Amino acid sequence: MQIVAVGLNHKSAPVSIREQIAFAPERQEEALRQLVASPEILEGLLLSTCNRVELYACSHDGPAAASRLKSFLAEFHGVSEESLTTHLYEFHSEQAIRHLFRVASSLDSMVIGEPQILGQLKDAFAVAEGCRSVGLILTRLLHKTFSVAKRVRSETTIACQAVSISYSAVELARKIFGSLQDRSVMIIGAGEMCELAARHLVNHKTAGLLVANRTFERALELAKKFDGRAVPFNDFPDYLAQADIVLASTAATGYLLTRSQVEKVIRQRKNRPMFFIDIAVPRNIEPAVNEVNNAYLYDIDDLQNVIDANVKERGKAADKAEAIIDQEIGRFQRWLSDLELTPTIRDLQQQLERVRQQEMDKTFGQLQTLGPEERQAIDACTGAIIKKILHRPIAILKERRHDMSGEQYLDAVRMLFGLDGETEDKDQG
Amino acid sequence: MSILLFKITLLSYLAASCGYLVYIASGRCTAEKIGRWLIRGGFVLHCATLALRFFEAGYTPVANLHESLSFFAWCITGIFLLFDLRYGLAVLGAFLSPLALLLMVIGNAVPQQLAQPSPILDSWWFPLHVSLAFLGNAFFAIAFIAGVMYLLQERMLKSKRLSALFFRLPSLDTLDTLNYRCLTWGFPLMTMGIISGAAWANSTWGSYWRWDPKETWALISWFVYAALLHGRLAIGWRGRRAALLAIIGFLCLLFTFLGVNLLLSGLHSFEALSGR
Numbered sequence: 148m149q150i151v152a153v154g155l156n157h158k159s160a161p162v163s164i165r166e167q168i169a170f171a172p173e174r175q176e177e178a179l180r181q182l183v184a185s186p187e188i189l190e191g192l193l194l195s196t197c198n199r200v201e202l203y204a205c206s207h208d209g210p211a212a213a214s215r216l217k218s219f220l221a222e223f224h225g226v227s228e229e230s231l232t233t234h235l236y237e238f239h240s241e242q243a244i245r246h247l248f249r250v251a252s253s254l255d256s257m258v259i260g261e262p263q264i265l266g267q268l269k270d271a272f273a274v275a276e277g278c279r280s281v282g283l284i285l286t287r288l289l290h291k292t293f294s295v296a297k298r299v300r301s302e303t304t305i306a307c308q309a310v311s312i313s314y315s316a317v318e319l320a321r322k323i324f325g326s327l328q329d330r331s332v333m334i335i336g337a338g339e340m341c342e343l344a345a346r347h348l349v350n351h352k353t354a355g356l357l358v359a360n361r362t363f364e365r366a367l368e369l370a371k372k373f374d375g376r377a378v379p380f381n382d383f384p385d386y387l388a389q390a391d392i393v394l395a396s397t398a399a400t401g402y403l404l405t406r407s408q409v410e411k412v413i414r415q416r417k418n419r420p421m422f423f424i425d426i427a428v429p430r431n432i433e434p435a436v437n438e439v440n441n442a443y444l445y446d447i448d449d450l451q452n453v454i455d456a457n458v459k460e461r462g463k464a465a466d467k468a469e470a471i472i473d474q475e476i477g478r479f480q481r482w483l484s485d486l487e488l489t490p491t492i493r494d495l496q497q498q499l500e501r502v503r504q505q506e507m508d509k510t511f512g513q514l515q516t517l518g519p520e521e522r523q524a525i526d527a528c529t530g531a532i533i534k535k536i537l538h539r540p541i542a543i544l545k546e547r548r549h550d551m552s553g554e555q556y557l558d559a560v561r562m563l564f565g566l567d568g569e570t571e572d573k574d575q576g
Numbered sequence: 577m578s579i580l581l582f583k584i585t586l587l588s589y590l591a592a593s594c595g596y597l598v599y600i601a602s603g604r605c606t607a608e609k610i611g612r613w614l615i616r617g618g619f620v621l622h623c624a625t626l627a628l629r630f631f632e633a634g635y636t637p638v639a640n641l642h643e644s645l646s647f648f649a650w651c652i653t654g655i656f657l658l659f660d661l662r663y664g665l666a667v668l669g670a671f672l673s674p675l676a677l678l679l680m681v682i683g684n685a686v687p688q689q690l691a692q693p694s695p696i697l698d699s700w701w702f703p704l705h706v707s708l709a710f711l712g713n714a715f716f717a718i719a720f721i722a723g724v725m726y727l728l729q730e731r732m733l734k735s736k737r738l739s740a741l742f743f744r745l746p747s748l749d750t751l752d753t754l755n756y757r758c759l760t761w762g763f764p765l766m767t768m769g770i771i772s773g774a775a776w777a778n779s780t781w782g783s784y785w786r787w788d789p790k791e792t793w794a795l796i797s798w799f800v801y802a803a804l805l806h807g808r809l810a811i812g813w814r815g816r817r818a819a820l821l822a823i824i825g826f827l828c829l830l831f832t833f834l835g836v837n838l839l840l841s842g843l844h845s846f847e848a849l850s851g852r
Contacts, residue, residue, distance in 0.1 A: 419814070
């Protein structure tokens with residue numbers, strides 16, 4: 148049994164190719180059904196996100212399955228296979244498993260450590276389960292993949308550091324305030340960036356949101372959305388003392404907030420710290436505000452630098468993640484080889500054959516008068532009996548190997564016929 | 577025998593410091609766990625060391641520099657372990673275990689023989705005075721470390737240069753709260769330490785306060801912490817200023833503890849204590 152992966156991602160293919168062969172969500176079931184209808188493909192899984200399109204399959208014949216996956220990708224989207232080949236990558240067995248583990252752990256992502264990919268993979272698996280294109284092996288592989296991704300997240304710092312502007316703003320706020328619970332936020336300007344950052348902050352159960360915007364209606368609208376309060380734009384400095392975190396993103400030219408204003412506010416607040424986030428260009432808050440004691444000011448470039456530092460920190464964590472993946476690949480492969488059906492069938496046949504030989508020797512010992520022809524007939528007869536008896540169990544084992552019950556049948560057979568050697572002695576005794 | 581245990585304790589603090597430093601540098605949680613168990617183990621050994629020393633000496637073993645340093649390190653480690661149970665601040669260990677180690681290393685370098693028995697050591701005021709004083713000092717040591725961590729973290733936030741340390745250090749708010757907690761514990765302990773010392777002095781020498789250098793410096797440190805406490809409660813000092821004062825206060829304390837003994841002489845010198 149071999150696992151095969153074929154696909155392309157943001158590194159191997161430009162967006163013009165990726166968009167051509169991306170699978171729309173509503174067509175994924177259809178694609179999977181077609182895929183598993185091919186004789187080479189026993190089980191199939193399809194992962195299609197904006198950064199990658201990948202097909203995973205389970206097959207007896209790896210190379211044949213890989214070429215089928217490639218031709219399927221081309222056929223399904225009506226593009227020529229030659230135009231894809233340079234962008235497609237192909238992994239077999241251990242390499243394929245490693246690739247899947249790395250994808251799920253977000254080591255292969257555009258932004259290492261981003262959390263979405265695991266959710267997308269879970270969705271892909273749910274679709275495949277829905278149309279029964281995955282069986283015993285891929286199901287087991289995917290469950291293993293999810294647990295590997297979880298291990299990587301919990302045992303390395305790969306997902307700890309924020310890599311988007313609004314995430315990094317939240318992370319910085321947490322380095323200043325600890326928990327953001329019961330901290331209040333003021334946003335000046337009600338643009339898209341403000342809304343996005345506000346959403347992240349409110350997710351941390353902040354206590355109150357104040358919104359100031361030049362058009363008051365828009366401020367009201369946003370305040371309503373986040374259960375906050377709108378304040379008149381010209382009066383916003385009066386409300387500053389109530390805010391722990393101030394987020395500015397207006398189109399104003401010239402500073403809305405100066406150092407001396409902030410000094411006054413900090414005094415009013417009895418030195419309780421304030422965090423200013425200025426994501427406007429040109430800037431809304433005077434840079435010298437950062438020099439005020441207990442006031443921290445980050446502009447858009449500062450946040451970008453924080454992100455760069457985070458990305459570097461993640462790179463280090465990635466090495467540790469690779470080690471975890473190596474370990475888990477070993478475990479999965481051991482399972483896969485245990486699973487191999489053929490040894491069980493072979494053991495079963497050998498076991499019965501041994502019994503037959505023993506019993507025949509006994510019988511021939513007692514019936515010394517038998518001629519060679521009769522002996523041959525008895526031999527053929529008993530052989531046929533065994534073959535007939537084994538026919539159905541083996542057929543069922545083969546039939547069921549693709550679903551979850553296959554493992555149980557294998558276990559049952561090994562136990563009932565004493566293939567692992569435990570009950571063998573009793574039989575003879 | 578207690579000296580041997582002392583050396584083993586020192587080694588386990590050394591190992592704990594290494595574990596914590598590896599954690600700081602690499603972010604490996606296992607290193608932090610190892611560090612924590614080593615310092616716990618070290619603390620248990622340290623308890624045994626002190627108990628043994630007590631039986632060998634027949635007095636509370638804080639009568640010479642070696643014993644005082646060991647006792648101080650024990651107080652710091654013990655209080656750190658309590659804080660660690662309560663707040664789980666692993667990074668604190670990375671700063672604190674080297675401090676405990678430093679005290680132990682100095683303690684290892686100075687003469688370690690038992691002090692001469694002396695009538696003033698028989699008084700019950702002696703263990704009471706030194707325990708209160710050192711427990712107070714231990715809280716201030718943690719406030720000092722929280723202050724150093726605060727300044728580091730604030731420096732990184734202000735300069736916007738984030739090193740690996742930035743990701744491990746707790747938030748400014750946590751550090752400031754820690755500073756306050758230590759102050760509210762350390763200050764009453766220190767005050768009681770000074771009062772009990774005065775009572776002991778009265779029962780031994782017949783006067784409460786004699787302005788010897790140790791007393792003077794203890795009073796200076798007391799004023800620094802009183803100012804900090806007042807500033808925090810009444811004026812709303814916090815953050816950087818509170819951190820700086822906690823650092824200054826601890827430096828005064830260190831001078832009171834070590835500087836006065838090594839550089840100046842007076843009633844508190846260990847020679848005076850051991851009656852030589």
